[in-house]
Amino acid sequence: MGLKSFIGGVHPYEGKELAENAPIKEVLPKGELIYPVSQHIGAPATPIVAVGDTVLKGQKIAEAGGFVSSPIYSSVSGTVKAIEKRRVAVGDMVNSIIIESDGEFKEVEYEVVDDVKTLTKEQIINKVKEAGVVGMGGAGFPTHVKLSPKEPDKIEFVIANCAECEPYLTADYRRMLENPEELIAGMNIILQLFDNAKGILGIENNKPEAIAKLKELTKDEPRIEVCELLTKYPQGGERQLIHATTGRDINSKMLPADAGCIVDNVETIIAVYNAVKNGIPVMKRVSTVTGDAITNPSNFLYSIGTPYQELIDAAGGFKVQPEKIISGGPMMGFAMFSLDIPTTKTSSSILCLAKDEVAMYEPMACINCGRCVEACPEQLIPSRLAKFGNNGLMKEFEEWNGLECIECGSCTFACPSRRQVAQPIKTMKKLVLAEKRKQASK
């Protein structure tokens, strides 16, 4: 039998060899750090510090703005310099707290738990919530909400998304090699919440060392198993990962919990571990700084809020002038026009490409070849949906299941006519959903 996988998908150039052998290195921030109040899905956080306040490392600076929201902590000690709108990676201007570091990293006291087994479920969820843990793979969905499904007893699988299917990214891989104990401990904490659940570590088979290491470490863990997956993009898509590891299918109207699953990525599970065991809020993360324009492609452990420019400098700067800078991976990441942008909880990578190959291509007519159909992991007809999107045909767009699109970009990748297939679909999805909300609120 073949390796576990899903239908559709594409095989982009992996590019992981650039940074996969670079051990995680800590980078200390230099000057100011920027904390946008929206680093997660849901209501923005509310600042609880004022300009001129001195703050400690690990001090809460913004309170969650609702249940689906998350607090934000300072990752340095210093002074609040300003609270103003700043540009973020996706291009929006977001209200941000700006802190000038004093370079001393004076910390608050953290509440360390000796034996996490003594904690109740409520205590664990509370600690996760208080620590500001969100989905750190990119989506930024508040983790405490994910860990509080309506029927916890019906959760049968807790899946660690160790696929890291985006090309170039190696941060999760390095975490698996260097901090596997924390990953497994974090998994055990989450399993403590769900009595009937089994833990699955889903890893693509292009990471044999990580697979071997985690298999070795989990051989005495009856509730955790390592599941080897075929290397194919988007293997780490939530629905695709659930299908590959459990054989269960969900659609856009369902949550993973409806299929008895909880999915969290590597960085998030390690954040859960730090939050529950050590009482440390989300202040740091590991990201990959890579691409053919970077002098020393690296994996950095750094303070969230550090501007991207400092990470580039720490990696030795550019060896050639890049044409394109991407926050995230090449398939779903956001192109940024400047480096004066802060890292957030969801910054998984910064990718600097010497050549912007997309700009070289001239889009040609769609020849109906169906490569997008073969590539689509949701079994949609992307070329047709793109046409509906471009022509503003909402009804047809819905009839052809446009709302099921997971925005993975496989269709655009596969298109031989180099057309923007995913872009009009993404736009149309937003329009249709906005229209639906408008209808519902009437």
Place this chain on the structure above:
Amino acid sequence: MSDLYHVSSSPHVRAKDSTSRIMAYVIAALLPASLFGIYNFGFKALLLILITIATCVATEWIFDKIVHKKNTIGDLSAVVTGLLLALNLPVSLPWWEAVIGGVFAIAIVKCLFGGLGQNFMNPALGARCFLLIAFAADMTNFNVTKNGVDVYTGATPLALIRENGLSAVNVRDMLVGNVAGTIGETSVIAILLGAIILILLGVIDLKIPGAYIITFALFMFFFGASRFDFNYVVAQLCGGGLMLGAFFMATDYVTSPITPSGKIIFGICCGLLTGIFRCFGANAEGVSFSIILSNILVPLIEKYTVPRAFGQVKEAKKNE
């Protein structure tokens, strides 16, 4: 401004296959059939192929100029159309009729409907059917003389089967291609070689040709002139434009359904129509008309074969 980096919607990388590369693959896959045609029918076949290709490319270039469109001959699709059209012509066709066919294919069938990707009918087949009606005698004249010697006189294998029964043909000659017919349709082996190239390069899959050939074979087995005769079915499969049509014409991306199950239905339509035309039609052939008729059904087929999206089965069960 020079400090700003490029910004565009994700993804930021692309697969290697391009449209012109796919067209080049198709041209390469048609080479075995073309070369055999030239070998079989002589220098005039090469001339006709070159004339038709040149006409198609020139027509597209002129059309783009007249309507002030960006020049699109670089996508090589006009070359594919020209080559396919030439392979569907008898070698004895006067050159100017081939030119008319090429102009018709590109200007009328393709460009007037919006160019590459917009035509609803296969341009090469549209032109062939036009020529069949307009120049019926020349288009069905399969007499070939090479170096003053009559190579083939009279009828194609299918016409022979119809007139004199199965004993009038030799299936082995039909496989190799030493029979009368259009330039590119006679050698089943050369066409299959090209088809294998297309399949290995991932240009086509077996959904359309498979459904087409199986449907047609079953139809001929049950309803053909010699019912339940295996040899008859094989002769029918090897005769006429069936193989060329199934692998190179019915699989034309633009004029076949994009939905996976739609492709199979489309193949079945082609097979049924070809069967009906060959069994009950006035002519022994029928592939061209079957495919262009099925082309017209494509929007309807697609409408009813929108695939179920991932995970939608479960939802239906849940709602019960």
